[in-house]
Amino acid sequence: MRIEQWKKKIVDVSFLFFIILFTYAATSKLLIFETFHLQLEQSPFIGMISLPVAIILPGVLLVISFLFFITKFRLIAFYFSLALLIIFNIYILGVLIFAESIPCSCGGVINTFSWNEHLIFNIGCSLLALLGIALSYDLKTTNSRSSTGAVELNS
16 A cells, blocks of 8 residues: 555544544533533633633534535644644643643543543644644645656655
8 A cells, every 4th residue: 555545544534533523522512501511611711701612612613523524624624623622732731730620521431531631632632633734735745746747756
């Protein structure tokens, strides 16, 4: 199997992972909206803007998931995913450093994570988004070189 095929498979698995993760997260937040909002309200960092965050966050997660379905928007979806994960990482670090004990507003299995486990999981997801960006960009430039008549080296 050629290296480009491996890169494409890694990108495909990565964006499918994010579609599942973000759709799951958005759906779980919407299904328990009242609880989600109340948990956000208890956060010392976003308590005052908890309602807008509770409304906007599931929508953002669903929009990013939708963008992954459209090939020409896949790279931007990886960038949005990375940006969102960085924001989550900063929030988690804030919780770990400054907050006593605040409830997690995640749903399902992720709700059972400690804040340290959340950080590790989110860092892993951030690295996966970075890998998706790097490989998507690499595949895009390889394809554009191939289509312009440049010589393609097989590995």
